[in-house]
Amino acid sequence: MVDETTTRAGGWTLQVAVLVRQKLWQTIAMRSVLPKPHRDLRLDLFRGLANWLIFLGHIPDSILAWFTTRNYGFSDGADLFVLISGYTATFVFGKIMMERGFIIGATRLLRRVWQLYVAHLLLFLLYLSAVHYLSHKFDSPHLMDQFNVALLMDFPVETLTHGLVLMFRPLNLDVLPLYIILMAAFPAVLWCMLRWRNGVMILSFGLYLSARHYGWNLASYPAGVWYFNPFTWQLLFVLGAWLALGGAAASRWMLHSRFLFVLSGAFLLFALMVTLAERIPELRPLIPDAFAGPFIPNDKTNLAPYRVIHLVSLVFIVVSLIPMDWHGLNWPIFKPLIRCGQQSLPVFCVGLFLSFIAHFVLDFGSEGLFVQILVGAAGLWIMTVIAYYRTWSKEVDNALSSGRRFAQSEVGDASTQP
Template sequence: MTSIADRIAGPPLAGAADVIVDTPATAPAAPPLPVISAPPSGERELRLDLFRGLALWLIFIDHLPPNILTWLTIRNYGFSDATEIFIFISGYTAAFVYGRAMREAGFVIATARILRRVWQIYVAHVFLFTIFLAEISYVATSFENPLYSEEMGIMDFLKQPDVTIVQALLLRFRPVNMDVLPLYIVLMLFLPLILWLMKWKADVTLALSVLLYAITWEYDLYLSAYPNGFWAFNPFAWQLLFVFGAWCAQGGAKRMSRILSSPVTLWISFAYLFAAFCVTLTWYVPQLSHLMPRRLEQWMYPISKTDLDVLRFAHFLALAAVTVRFLPKDWPGLKSPWLRPLILCGQHSLEIFCLGVFLAFAGHFLLAEVSGGAGMHFVISISGILIMSAAAWLFSWYKYSADKNSSRKRDAGGNADMAGGGS
């Protein structure tokens, strides 16, 4: 007999899923999808892990002061950056995991599981906020440099800690580099509704998402931040990328297979990526700015990251189309030991993201206090990536050991332990 609590807890969903959600290590067989297909039973979709890990590395590098490795991140060669990768994979894998739960256990149980995961992410965000605040305050006080507090956006906390903490709990106050988790929490809160609508009509759900995106731009919808301003990532706009990922997971990618496999789509993607590169080149080489037609500049600028400008969304789509075309899910390189650190980081994205926030500030501090030279920039960047990779390996080893011990207990006792419940 299975209790309601056991159904909410559900079977363990181990492995990689979204930015924060974990996909099941064993997934049901599904027909291949052209964007990112559901893995056959017993296999992982390593491309998800690979690109999520890559996004984590790129975000860490972009959070450091400009350095040599910064020029290797995609934001310098087009309109989009690692954030788009993050949110798309989040929507895809969240829909894959919890969409299956909704089909098997029903709307109420799936919603309970989603809300439980939202609570876990929220707790992680609060802990990250508390420790990050303590790190900044300690450095600013110890080295008698109030600029750290100002640069990291915590001056209001030092002035009014009581009010600021309440606003932080409401997700309205966030130090620098802590904007991704609040966005993801809000998007996940609406996942039950998204999945319910997609179970009815997936294409209509995507159309409604596009409509909300258009209304956001037309009427300037946003969420306010404390003490002033607005969210760095507007959920009303970024939901489009999240819902698009969910739509792909729910069969949309399969329906796009002919479009994605078309040579015309490939050449349009290449042309758009080249055009975006030429535009971004004028940002770093002012001598080329006169080559940009004035009317084109007036039409396209500013390219808003806060509201997910359509040019950024299109740039991500072009990158995704090219990637899927040249990186099949059975690519042998996915088994390469050289890519293993990236994949491991992607499989433990919540922990690695939080670690990356701490490491980025530590790197900022070292560059300010010790040396700001190119050599030091390079050492700090590589050291941060190595630490993130080592932590991911440690998490994987611990999880493997825990799963192995749990399996032995089940084999010895014949039933699941009391903590997980059994049937």
Template sequence: MDVHAVLPPRGRDYRLDLLRGFANWAIFLDHIPNNAVNWITQKNFGFSDAADLFVFISGYTASFVYARIMLERGFVIGGTRLIKRAWQIYVAHVMLFVIYIAEIGYLSQRYHDPNLQNEFNVAGFMQNPAATLYQGLILAFKPVNMDVLPLYIALMVVYPLVLWMMLRRLNTTLLLSFLLYLAARHFGWNLPAYPGGTWYFNPFCWQFLFVFGGWFALGGAGESISFIRSRTFLMLGAAYLLFALVMTLAGRIPELGHAMPAGLYDAFNPNDKTNLAPYRVLHFVVLAFFVTRFLPKDWAGLQWPVFRPMIKCGQQSLEVFCSGVFLAVIAHLVLVEVSDSIWMQIVVSAIGIALMTALAYYRSWSKKVDKAPAKASPSPAPAE
């Protein structure tokens, strides 16, 4: 194989675990409506948010893991391992889908709140369960807050071919991905959703962040390191992050928004998340380059105890993400039915993160137990 990519060194990169854990926590907090605690998440301070980070790291990890398999064992084995992972994510999505609908249906009846079904987009299932279930299985129907995993599945299914191309023509593949992104935005390409509309995360646009993560993992960051470390990038990148901060706060603080020129304000508000606005892509690229510059892989802080829960959640990302979607519904119901005070918002947020972290530690322990060699049985005593 004529390889033109540079594989990362073997061994776990705890930066990825830390950032993925942060993304899972932030997604959980952002999924709780009217929750003041989600002001600590990145969506309030720039154009990109935890979803961008999740998709980027997923592309980085897929390339980091399966490119090596593809090189060492061949395209077929590497590609089928990718498809196997996509299947595992699909199974997790289907299980979450069923539990999620059952959860909302039960809670809406238990608290006599039929609006809960409309709020989380599951009322159609209650009216026509057979058709809606079928559409859910083919990823066309998605309740509220369940859009990320279908995007992840779709991208993983086509990624074997993309990864094969990246190993041969790294920069060309990224360029083709970017052209597809531009074409999708220009021509309005998207996948249909059920019962109407299109996918909330347009896969033809969001694929660029996934591929960008792969490009980053396979040597793209190394090729750009001189620019990343340059004074020019430092100044221009910092200026853009500051601009993004001001424009994002303008969209959340009416007094600041009214002080902005209307044309400037309207260009960035509302933030186009569905089709991944170019200013959103640029914001995330700058953040990724800044992390590369200021957070080295051997940073001693990655061993600090304070970061261990977040790193553990990043290492058990799929289970933690799914539990976060489930817990966000319960947290929202508590705020609606019990109290929406600031203290209750803090309590439900903290309990949710604690439960997600406990699950991560349990899954980590469980996997170690499964992999541990069985103890040797004592030899039977010789017959007299």
């Protein structure tokens, strides 16, 4: 009897030791790959900035576009949004996958994909309804053509069906489908990156080059291809994941290189000159065709290499000048941007819808400079209000959940009393 008890105890001890060793190994591996579990407010700040830039950039024929980065360089808010999305997705779901296994991490990732898809469908239906209603209400059929929803009148069922599978998208609703596709493929990519970070980065770069060389892209309805080619734009998403999984730490020595800093600044200055020459006809003769030709027009669909270099140079300069513990991140002036970055999905969706409303207001109202600035400021204010509301709502829900758990634990403790 004693021997049997001892054997059982020894077996339990061995199992516990194995579990402890596995948990310790997972913890060590996670610490060696993922950054410290400290929220980097720079990510929230610049993701919020990307949302603001996307909103302002989607209001055509207005001065508001001059408040975005797309008029001052090769990359814009969309590039920054995809890069940061890859970083944050890896930081959140990579930790889950390492601590709880591939299945749990993959299911959490796919649940996020479902949330993104539902958000896209709601935005898609609201967008279509608003464009259709306002174009008929104000007898302006050109809005239907301008925002690519005229097919809804002739082929409503077919158009909506293709919209459900992301093949049909009205004007400006291209970023979220790209994000959905990248996140849907990310469980397998993340699993591989946790083991072969550099190898996956090399494969991603190879896919990018192949897609640009062979013209790979996804078909769009009724004709053409995706505005954001997923086979090329995946490079920025995977690059963000690579940085989160230790690439940033391994490249930290570059931040001390004065040569790279100057080189990055020189490229940003060159991009500024070429982009302004493209936007302002009077400046075009100042830039020789031999220098400007390869960069005009700016290839956004297939993510031209100079867009990637411009974004990397911009990130390098910013990270060099703004460390993670910079006290300025707590300044009140940055709080709205940080809040918008922390509540990125609702702010992004609201911003896209507001961009159409802003265009409509300017198209049928006054186009004066003051009105344009007022409309842009109103849109940013609404986006910020949504961000603060979502933050408050989550805090209330968390407090209620904590209260329920505390009450249940109290009831459980009371039931065990004699």
